[in-house]
Amino acid sequence: MSDTRFDVLAIGNAIVDVIARTEDDFLVREGLIKGSMRLIDAGEAERLYDHMGPAKEISGGSAGNTIAALAGLGGRGAYFGKVADDHLGKSFSHDIRAVGVHFETAPLLKIGPDYAPTARSMILVTPDGERTMNTFLGACTHLAPADVDPAVVAASQVVYLEGYLWDPPAAKAAFREASRIAHANGRKVALTLSDSFCVDRWRAEFLDLMRSGMVDLIFANQAEVKALYETADVDTGIAALRADVAMAAVTLSEEGSLVVARDETVRVAASPVTRVVDTTGAGDLYAAGFLFGLTRDYDLGACAELGGLLAAEIIGHIGARSQTDLAGLARQAGFAV
Amino acid sequence: MSDTRFDVLAIGNAIVDVIARTEDDFLVREGLIKGSMRLIDAGEAERLYDHMGPAKEISGGSAGNTIAALAGLGGRGAYFGKVADDHLGKSFSHDIRAVGVHFETAPLLKIGPDYAPTARSMILVTPDGERTMNTFLGACTHLAPADVDPAVVAASQVVYLEGYLWDPPAAKAAFREASRIAHANGRKVALTLSDSFCVDRWRAEFLDLMRSGMVDLIFANQAEVKALYETADVDTGIAALRADVAMAAVTLSEEGSLVVARDETVRVAASPVTRVVDTTGAGDLYAAGFLFGLTRDYDLGACAELGGLLAAEIIGHIGARSQTDLAGLARQAGFAV
Numbered sequence: 001m002s003d004t005r006f007d008v009l010a011i012g013n014a015i016v017d018v019i020a021r022t023e024d025d026f027l028v029r030e031g032l033i034k035g036s037m038r039l040i041d042a043g044e045a046e047r048l049y050d051h052m053g054p055a056k057e058i059s060g061g062s063a064g065n066t067i068a069a070l071a072g073l074g075g076r077g078a079y080f081g082k083v084a085d086d087h088l089g090k091s092f093s094h095d096i097r098a099v100g101v102h103f104e105t106a107p108l109l110k111i112g113p114d115y116a117p118t119a120r121s122m123i124l125v126t127p128d129g130e131r132t133m134n135t136f137l138g139a140c141t142h143l144a145p146a147d148v149d150p151a152v153v154a155a156s157q158v159v160y161l162e163g164y165l166w167d168p169p170a171a172k173a174a175f176r177e178a179s180r181i182a183h184a185n186g187r188k189v190a191l192t193l194s195d196s197f198c199v200d201r202w203r204a205e206f207l208d209l210m211r212s213g214m215v216d217l218i219f220a221n222q223a224e225v226k227a228l229y230e231t232a233d234v235d236t237g238i239a240a241l242r243a244d245v246a247m248a249a250v251t252l253s254e255e256g257s258l259v260v261a262r263d264e265t266v267r268v269a270a271s272p273v274t275r276v277v278d279t280t281g282a283g284d285l286y287a288a289g290f291l292f293g294l295t296r297d298y299d300l301g302a303c304a305e306l307g308g309l310l311a312a313e314i315i316g317h318i319g320a321r322s323q324t325d326l327a328g329l330a331r332q333a334g335f336a337v
Numbered sequence: 338m339s340d341t342r343f344d345v346l347a348i349g350n351a352i353v354d355v356i357a358r359t360e361d362d363f364l365v366r367e368g369l370i371k372g373s374m375r376l377i378d379a380g381e382a383e384r385l386y387d388h389m390g391p392a393k394e395i396s397g398g399s400a401g402n403t404i405a406a407l408a409g410l411g412g413r414g415a416y417f418g419k420v421a422d423d424h425l426g427k428s429f430s431h432d433i434r435a436v437g438v439h440f441e442t443a444p445l446l447k448i449g450p451d452y453a454p455t456a457r458s459m460i461l462v463t464p465d466g467e468r469t470m471n472t473f474l475g476a477c478t479h480l481a482p483a484d485v486d487p488a489v490v491a492a493s494q495v496v497y498l499e500g501y502l503w504d505p506p507a508a509k510a511a512f513r514e515a516s517r518i519a520h521a522n523g524r525k526v527a528l529t530l531s532d533s534f535c536v537d538r539w540r541a542e543f544l545d546l547m548r549s550g551m552v553d554l555i556f557a558n559q560a561e562v563k564a565l566y567e568t569a570d571v572d573t574g575i576a577a578l579r580a581d582v583a584m585a586a587v588t589l590s591e592e593g594s595l596v597v598a599r600d601e602t603v604r605v606a607a608s609p610v611t612r613v614v615d616t617t618g619a620g621d622l623y624a625a626g627f628l629f630g631l632t633r634d635y636d637l638g639a640c641a642e643l644g645g646l647l648a649a650e651i652i653g654h655i656g657a658r659s660q661t662d663l664a665g666l667a668r669q670a671g672f673a674v
Contacts, residue, residue, distance in 0.1 A: 020435075021660050054405070054432035054658060057394040068391070087424035095391035098357075321391060323358050323655065 012063025014081030069288035163194030281320025349400025351418030500531030618657025
């Protein structure tokens with residue numbers, strides 16, 4: 001095995017979050033399903049932006065949030081994702097590099113034939129803390145196998161992939177290529193199922209990735225597990241997961257999380273949350289804490305606890321990138337980071 | 338007097354805030370003076386952005402924050418300010434319109450000879466809640482008399498001007514033109530001194546504006562009052578203010594605020610602040626509450642109290658645009674908004 005320059009390489013849709021508080025009424029008026037994540041085109045993006053309230057713009061993207069938080073714990077992270085050569089792309093690149101993540105994916109140039117602006121996700125946060133996401137993918141769907149730097153993949157202990165990457169065909173090919181290189185170098189591959197709609201779209205292929213051993217570790221929440229196995233009973237889904245993949249970490253909202261490996265089951269209670277302000281990024285931060293622990297050889301219970309600690313932190317404020325000293329938070333909770 | 342379509346027209350530098358938390362060390366390394374506001378050129382803006390941590394982008398600008406908060410209270414606001422036809426300019430325009438403010442200043446077009454990108458202020462927030470601002474003015478310095486819509490000025494009860502407008506010559510001319518039209522229509526003109534460095538640059542002209550009656554109401558903090566009269570004793574400064582202008586509202590940090598009119602003095606205690614997170618916008622929000630009260634014929638003490646209530650709210654989180662229901666907050670505190 002070659003040198004481990006990075007603890008985790010994350011690959012995902014490079015998206016800037018445009019976050020606004022809203023009332024439930026607004027969702028009804030706009031015909032939006034609370035808590036859903038849907039893809040929209042440029043025209044719909046413009047229309048919705050015109051109607052929505054004042055917003056904050058913060059770099060996001062599921063895997064981007066995860067790798068930024070891993071860096072916040074002191075982990076060594078790398079990221080592949082496609083932005084455009086525009087203002088949002090510059091913000092995204094700045095923010096991820098500013099936390100020390102290696103990010104060198106070439107941006108989409110305005111002179112190119114396939115130009116599209118940087119992806120943005122309009123996130124509407126209702127008073128109950130739920131978020132409804134409307135994402136215009138733009139440039140990020142142009143991630144392709146040519147963007148997979150083999151040296152970075154080979155030098156990363158874990159490659160972490162977003163299920164969302166399965167939507168654009170070129171990104172799917174990049175995903176497969178990265179997994180191949182990782183395994184050829186004795187590395188582990190992790191996949192987050194992203195959301196239950198994503199699972200609905202790609203159920204058969206996700207199961208195939210797990211059963212063929214192309215993925216070693218699955219991150220999922222209850223809704224995603226149920227969607228994957230088309231069952232109303234999460235325990236049935238978890239039993240199936242145990243058979244299909246070497247390891248799975250399932251988040252259970254207020255009930256904490258559950259890690260299942262072949263012959264091991266670990267249940268961890270949720271960290272206390274004083275006030276649910278915005279659940280954006282809870283799953284992303286859980287993965288960051290879990291993966292940080294895994295690359296530091298923590299036992300599985302400690303991995304899940306650190307994941308839960310970070311998830312609880314991010315729920316307490318707007319946005320999915322923490323402004324808190326995560327390493328300090330982890331140390332305060334007794335972790336040796 | 339013609340119809341009052343707007344309670345307040347605010348005129349200011351249209352700026353997007355790029356806000357990042359930082360340690361004191363970073364300020365020292367970059368040679369920045371904590372708590373200061375300085376103007377930087379495009380090259381310096383790029384260099385500092387490269388060095389600073391991950392950031393949130395939120396529409397800002399002193400008078401923009403004021404008018405957005407006034408609208409949040411249910412007041413009718415209008416705004417003049419210059420953005421460019423770029424992404425930050427679109428964000429700024431969206432956000433101010435989304436709260437119901439009338440904003441129709443034509444953006445600076447990319448094809449024009451004087452093109453400059455939308456202004457941005459890089460705000461570094463240290464752990465003590467102090468902010469250090471580094472502002473690249475770009476497009477906003479191109480505000481000119483042609484941008485002053487006389488019908489909007491004539492239809493506004495109060496015209497509120499930023500001292501910062503005094504820096505670019507064309508904006509200064511716009512400022513004078515707006516004041517002239519306002520007074521010709523029997524309206525009031527208010528000016529915030531903006532910051533003590535701004536006062537140092539324009540002391541003689543600010544005093545002349547007050548003494549000639551071109552300004553009826555001054556907003557200032559202690560540092561600005563001391564700078565205006567070049568005195569170490571704030572009481573000396575306040576006595577001089579009373580002689581020089583019809584009304585002045587002076588904010589005194591933890592000691593609340595003081596309103597002096599010719600033969601009236603009102604002192605109001607500060608609203609309680611649980612945690613100082615970021616003082617950005619405290620003065621802007623004070624002005625919003627005060628002006629809202631003034632246009633609703635509150636007595637001066639109630640104007641100052643509503644100003645203090647809003648200032649305390651904004652200090653509790655990052656950024657100078659509130660995501661809180663300000664009207665609800667005011668009602669809870671007993672104001673009839």
